[in-house]
Amino acid sequence: MSPVQQYTNARVLISKIPENTAPNKSHFRTETITITAPELKENELFAKTLVISLDPWIRHTFPEGTSEAPVVGYAIARVLDSKNPKFPVGALIFGPGEWAEYNHISDPEHLADVNRYDGAIVSSGLPLSTFNGILGVPAFTVWHSLRKVADLKEGETIYISSAAGTLGQIAGQLAKRKGLRVIGSAGSQEKIDYLIDELGFDAVFNYKTQDKKQALLDAAGPKGLDIYYDLVGDETVDIALEILNPKGRVISIGTLNMHNNLPVAPIRNAEHILWKQLRFEGYTVFEFYEHFPEFWEEAVPLVKSGELKYKEHVAEARRADGSLDLQVVSESYVDLLAGKHSGKVSVHVADL
Template sequence: IRPDFSEGKNESSVVGFGLAKVVDSKNPKYPIGALVIAPSGWEEYSHIFEPQYLNDVITLDGSTNPKVPLSAYNGVLGVPGFTVWDSLNSVGDLKTGETIYISSAAGTLGQLAGQLAKRKGLRVIGSAGSDEKVAFLKNELGFDAAFNYKTQDKRTALTEAVGPSGLDIYYDLVGDDTTEVVLDLLNPH
């Protein structure tokens, strides 16, 4: 997903999607007080002047659960969550019984990918950069296997974790030399 953002000026803030409350508006679709997820600057107040950005505004009023913290709309229920959901379901085409390996599995996207893959019935393997994170993946998130890429040889650890069934999906969140190891373990599809 690559939104069409115009290039900022040197004095402008970084633009991304954020959870916001409308404090002033001349647009009846976005009344004062409305909660929205919108392309906005990373700043205390943002102004949306360009009409094409209004197509990307999502109004949350009436759809939020009071038991869910608003911060969830910046994570699991926001752009990160949508990115993982769409990439796994549209591109990954997950099938029960397959094996997925997730690099950087203890990060936001990796945690989401692992949990969604488990719910689809996949065998989930992850890597992380500390023993504490590896324990978190296995004990808290239910990953089938995980290893510390900083203290273990990636090829050995991943080969042992994958086993004879091979690897079906690689969810790459790092873009390092792990790809070379994974290519040797992938099943033909």
């Protein structure tokens, strides 16, 4: 009998966060445990984490109870052992797992969310982290939702909230490529300058310091606003409903407001949907992953040529001596929620 292989597994735990409190570094703890390579049952996987994707929504999966629990997020990982024909040993996957170096993926719900991610990754020659952001789920969400529900028309005007975030930056660039006038909002002058100077947004206002309605009216100008691409879920939706042109659209994609424990604003202006024949539509990406290859075919060349620009922050979890420091995962996550980065935030754990 071959000896059972053992692994040293670093992982991140979280304790209960009091209500109306943004997560801070004291809510997290890192531990290192020794695990044995699992005896896999049918369909199960054992995988090594390569690059962790930090996403604002993970905040909603944090435990309600008082005991500590592992944080479950998403990552690109390499399959080390498999009893699942869809994901053989060596395959690259993107799916849910603990913020940990190794994951035994056995829960059927989690398995259903695992996606084969080899696709364009290896042949593209682009950093693995880009497949968390500009070539990953965020960009795919934007690409697909703009096609499927936003119905962009050349000459229209679109407003994107949280424009300097991962999805916002991509939405602005794709809408520009379609010939729209693009308005965004962001929380600092540095982000505003980047969106205008580097990404070609037509107008960007500071949603923290400016009156949103007036700023939006000024930015939209005489042609008005046709589409609100909502990543935030706050009271801006009421402003948008009020000022949208007839037959305008609100595309509901994100609720960043909720991730920071701020309330999602009730909609008070619903009558405009009726009188202006507006369309208010939500979109979730989960059921559309089979279109990823189509997206990669279009997006990889644009990213390689620099036509599609991106900013990302990739934190390093390896110390100089090669040991693992997963504390950077929770630290980077707290910074992400506080708006300290612009663009996708990932943590590099291991190379391809």
